Amino acid sequence: MDLVTFGVQLLNAIQYGMVLFLVASGLTLVFGILGVINLAHGAFYMLGAYLAYWIAAYTGSFWIAMVAGVAIAFVVGLLLENVFIRRLYGRDHLAQVLLSFGLILVIDEFREIAFGKDVHSVAPPAWLAGSFQLTDNLSYPVYRLAICGFCLIVAALIFLVITRTKIGMIVRAGAENREMTRVLGIKFDVVNRYVFAVGIALAALGGIVIAPISTVFPGMGDGMLILSFVVVVLGGIGSVAGAAVGALLIGLTDTFGKVFFPSVSSILIYVLMAAVLLWRPNGILGRREV
Amino acid sequence: MTRSWLIAVVLFAAAVALPFAVPTYYVQFASKALIMGMLAMALNLAVGHGGLVSLCHAAFFGLAGYVLALLSPGYDPASLLTTLPLAVLASAFAALVIGALALRTRGVYFIMVTLAFGEMLFFLFHDTSIAGGSDGAYVNAKPEIAIAGRQLLDLGSPTVFYFVVLAFLIATVALLTMIVRSPFGHALAAARDNERRARSLGFPIFQIRLIAFVVSGAIAGVAGYFAAAQFGFVAPQMLGWHLSATVLVMVLIGGLRSVTGPLVGALVLIGLEELLKATTDYWKLIEGIIVIVIVLAMPNGVRQLWPLIFGTSEKRETKPATVAAEARHV
Numbered sequence: 001m002d003l004v005t006f007g008v009q010l011l012n013a014i015q016y017g018m019v020l021f022l023v024a025s026g027l028t029l030v031f032g033i034l035g036v037i038n039l040a041h042g043a044f045y046m047l048g049a050y051l052a053y054w055i056a057a058y059t060g061s062f063w064i065a066m067v068a069g070v071a072i073a074f075v076v077g078l079l080l081e082n083v084f085i086r087r088l089y090g091r092d093h094l095a096q097v098l099l100s101f102g103l104i105l106v107i108d109e110f111r112e113i114a115f116g117k118d119v120h121s122v123a124p125p126a127w128l129a130g131s132f133q134l135t136d137n138l139s140y141p142v143y144r145l146a147i148c149g150f151c152l153i154v155a156a157l158i159f160l161v162i163t164r165t166k167i168g169m170i171v172r173a174g175a176e177n178r179e180m181t182r183v184l185g186i187k188f189d190v191v192n193r194y195v196f197a198v199g200i201a202l203a204a205l206g207g208i209v210i211a212p213i214s215t216v217f218p219g220m221g222d223g224m225l226i227l228s229f230v231v232v233v234l235g236g237i238g239s240v241a242g243a244a245v246g247a248l249l250i251g252l253t254d255t256f257g258k259v260f261f262p263s264v265s266s267i268l269i270y271v272l273m274a275a276v277l278l279w280r281p282n283g284i285l286g287r288r289e290v
Numbered sequence: 291m292t293r294s295w296l297i298a299v300v301l302f303a304a305a306v307a308l309p310f311a312v313p314t315y316y317v318q319f320a321s322k323a324l325i326m327g328m329l330a331m332a333l334n335l336a337v338g339h340g341g342l343v344s345l346c347h348a349a350f351f352g353l354a355g356y357v358l359a360l361l362s363p364g365y366d367p368a369s370l371l372t373t374l375p376l377a378v379l380a381s382a383f384a385a386l387v388i389g390a391l392a393l394r395t396r397g398v399y400f401i402m403v404t405l406a407f408g409e410m411l412f413f414l415f416h417d418t419s420i421a422g423g424s425d426g427a428y429v430n431a432k433p434e435i436a437i438a439g440r441q442l443l444d445l446g447s448p449t450v451f452y453f454v455v456l457a458f459l460i461a462t463v464a465l466l467t468m469i470v471r472s473p474f475g476h477a478l479a480a481a482r483d484n485e486r487r488a489r490s491l492g493f494p495i496f497q498i499r500l501i502a503f504v505v506s507g508a509i510a511g512v513a514g515y516f517a518a519a520q521f522g523f524v525a526p527q528m529l530g531w532h533l534s535a536t537v538l539v540m541v542l543i544g545g546l547r548s549v550t551g552p553l554v555g556a557l558v559l560i561g562l563e564e565l566l567k568a569t570t571d572y573w574k575l576i577e578g579i580i581v582i583v584i585v586l587a588m589p590n591g592v593r594q595l596w597p598l599i600f601g602t603s604e605k606r607e608t609k610p611a612t613v614a615a616e617a618r619h620v
Contacts (some may be wrong), residue, residue, distance in 0.1 A: 037398045039535075087586055093398055094343050098542055099585040101535040105578025113572070226409045226531075229402040237399065266417040270410040274391050277403065281394040 004134055009255055015144050017251025018151035019206050023224055024231035024243045025158060026202030032175040032238025033195045036088050039100035042225025043107040044073060044200045048207025049216040050111060053120045062125045066208050073204030077197030085196055086189075108218070117218055124212035147209050154205070158240060171195065175238050230273050236286025245284055305456055309449045318520070321452045323560040324459050325517050330540040330552035331466055332509035337538065338546030339470055340502045341482030343401050345534045346388060346408025347510045350381040352529030353411060354511035355518030357381075359427045360420075367431040370443065374433070378511040384411065385507025389500050396485075405531055416526040426525030429518055445519055455516055459553075462509055466549045469505065478502050539581055 027041045048069055055065035084103070088096050123129070124143040131139040162168040170191055173181045182188045206224070214220070231250055235242025253272050257265040276284060309317045329351055336342045354377035361376065362368040392403040414420070421427040432445035445451045469475050480488040481495045489495050518524045527533070536559070544555025562580070566573035 031398065037401060084582065084586070093401055094337065094538070094542065094546075095585050097343060097345070097401060097535065098539055099582055101539070102578045102581030102585065105574045105581065109572055109575035109578065222531075226406055230406050233395075233399060233402050233406065263418075266413045267410050270406060273403070273406060277391050277394055282399070 004138060008134070008138065008140055009259055011140065011144065011148070013251040013255035014248070015148045015151075015251075016255060017248040018148055018155070019210050020227055020231055020250060021155060021244050021247035022151055022209070023203050023206035024228040024235075024247055025155075025240050026199035026206075027228045028232050028235070028238055028240060028243045029171075029202075030196055030199035031232070033171055034085070034089065034192050035178065036085055036196075037093055037096045037100070038085075038199070039097060039225065040103040040107065041100075041199070041203050041228060042221035042223075043104045044076075044203040044221075045207040045224045046218070046221030047107060047111065048073060048204030049122075049211040049214075049220060050115050050120075050207075051204065052208040052211040053122050053216045054115065056122055062122070062212070065122075066205075069208045070201050070205050074197045074201040077200030078193055080200070081193045081196040086192075089192070104221075111218065120216040122211040122216060141213070143212055147213070150209060154202075155244065162240060167191075227269075230269055232283075233273055234276050234283060236283025239283070239285045242283055242285035302460075309452050314448050317448045317452050319564070321448070321455050321520055322517075323557050324452075324455050324553075325513050325520065326537070326540065326560055327553035327556035328455075328459050328462050328516075329510050329513040330537050330544065330556040331462055331549060332506050332513065333534075333537050334541045334544075334546065334549075334552040335466060335469065335506040335509070336503055337541055338548075338552075339475060339482065340478050340499055340506075342393075342499060342503065343404075343538070344392075344503070344506075345401055345405040345531050345538075346392075346411075347507065347537060348531060348533035349388075349408035349411040349529045350385055350507040350510040351514035351517065351533070352415075352524065352526070353384055354378060354381045354514035355524040355528055356415060356421055356427075358433065358515050358518045359429050359524045362429050362431065362433075365430045367434040367436075367444075367446070368429075370433040370435045370445070374512070374515055377515045378508050381511025381514065382504050382508040385504045385510075386500070389503035389507070393496055393499050393503065405534075408529065408531055408534060412526050412529040412531070415529060421524065424526060426523060429522050429524065432519050432522070451516075451520065458512060458516070462512070463550060463553075465509075469502075470549055474498065474501075539584075543584065 023041070023045050027038065030036060030038055030041070051069035051072060052062070052065045055068050056062050059065065080103070084099060088099060124146075128143045128146045131141040132145075133139050160168075162171060170181065170186055173184075173186070174188060174191060178188070207220070227250065231243055231246035233246075234249060235244070235246030249272065250269050253269050254265065257268040261268065280286065308320055312320075329347065333344065333347045336344045336347070357377035357380045358368065358373050361373045388404065388407045392400055392407065395403055416424050432451070434441055434445060435443040443450065443454070445454060470479075477488065477493050477498050480491075481493065481498060485495060514528065517528070537556075540555035540559045541552045542555070543558055544551035544553065563573065563577065566576050570576065
């Protein structure tokens with residue numbers, strides 16, 4: 001493998017890991033703050049991609065689709081928290097698993113009623129549609145680079161909000177000790193609602209940015225859900241930095257696994273997960289058990 | 291006690307009489323429902339009695355089915371006596387490996403890890419060319435028991451198949467009841483109710499849970515073997531986590547604390563699905579809404595409606611925390 005091919009694969013790995021991070025950070029935030037395991041997270045990723053397809057087809061603009069898609073997901077997140085998720089706080093994990101499974105069935109059926117079973121594609125914005133000519137027969141799409149840049153900005157924003165702002169302080173305090181935060185007079189129920197909505201919006205955003213380079217199809221949420229779980233298990237639950245580490249590890253493992261060990265590439269990330277479980281059961285950046 | 295024995299005898303008589311009273315389609319449908327009931331009871335050993343919410347039992351279920359498909363010789367029937375033990379062994383081994391890794395974690399981690407490893411097996415059969423890849427594979431002839439060329443038991447007959455499944459179901463109920471009532475079962479429940487206390491009493495929690503998980507996976511394998519034999523077809527979806535979650539719904543409907551509850555849950559859900567599929571194209575939407583309502587309105591399963599309907603009180607439902615204290619005498 002020459003240097004250029006290696007560089008291209010490395011970029012692919014990072015880009016893949018970045019999108020994974022967007023989706024998984026939403027999942028880990030929701031679990032870390034709300035203590036709720038949300039299996040429907042992947043369904044919102046799928047929904048984001050469909051919204052991007054639908055809105056872009058109507059308006060002709062990917063940017064409108066992006067903003068509107070995230071906004072819709074955010075509002076849906078607020079509504080869902082208010083109607084369903086709120087009743088799950090303090091309930092056992094089984095109830096959370098089954099409620100979110102019920103949500104998946106409902107969302108999937110709505111998707112089928114609204115968009116059908118067809119596979120769709122979305123065009124990237126015109127000025128990002130080209131590609132860089134690297135060598136005579138090797139080029140790299142501009143849009144993939146743009147994803148890397150965009151996800152980096154979003155990741156930086158997430159970290160800034162969490163580490164530098166008052167909201168971030170509340171979120172961190174809540175992840176540390178829910179009861180104590182509430183006792184200190186912080187309106188935690190409101191925080192919960194917005195964190196859930198942000199988590200859902202991040203999942204949808206992941207689906208929106210991936211739509212132009214992948215196809216939009218009904219089962220896309222399931223694969224992403226499993227991958228986000230693996231990311232969270234690798235990085236440690238509730239840790240956004242852990243999600244970043246886990247997502248990049250999976251991006252690298254999956255991309256280079258397909259290059260070097262194509263026959264076993266589909267199970268490599270699970271081997272990685274097994275290894276991390278043997279080494280640190282609570283994840284690479286997870287807190288140790290008391 | 292006498293009352294519940296009476297109910298059991300009546301139900302058994304009804305189950306035996308069923309194939310002679312209804313058309314073949316319903317005999318096959320009943321077999322399918324019993325197979326799912328077996329899977330749900332197997333899962334409940336881990337979920338209800340062990341407190342281990344597993345999302346990979348469909349993988350054990352499907353793996354056993356695939357073993358039957360791979361061992362079936364072309365268009366001839368496979369031998370039940372060799373393929374069933376091998377299929378169950380494969381499921382038990384998978385449960386041992388996955389359980390040993392997943393049980394290093396707790397709570398929500400455990401759910402995620404079992405889900406991920408279950409999907410690993412799904413992708414193993416989906417993405418590689420083993421047994422037809424994503425298209426699945428056929429089990430052309432149903433397994434049989436034959437000695438020296440004479441066929442003793444032919445699962446090709448729906449009635450014979452039904453009775454074999456019924457026999458395995460009753461054996462499963464007996465085995466699970468024995469396990470749950472044994473000191474081992476009490477220790478398992480103690481670890482579920484208060485892990486730290488059970489550990490400080492000296493129980494080897496990890497080993498107890500692992501054994502329960504493996505037994506549970508093995509019984510799921512028995513169910514998967516018969517499911518593959520009945521449909522004559524295996525596909526990766528058999529291993530997918532949507533099936534695991536559906537079986538969890540059956541467990542919740544039937545109630546977590548009894549052995550046979552999940553069987554009832556399976557019969558209810560399978561019957562409901564059949565009804566919904568016949569009446570509407572959007573049956574998944576209705577099913578999803580029903581699941582959500584059950585979770586929000588009936589945290590202890592539909593069983594809590596029974597006393598209201600039948601006017602009896604549920605005595606066994608509330609086992610106090612003294613279970614942990616009793617189990618000390620192991």
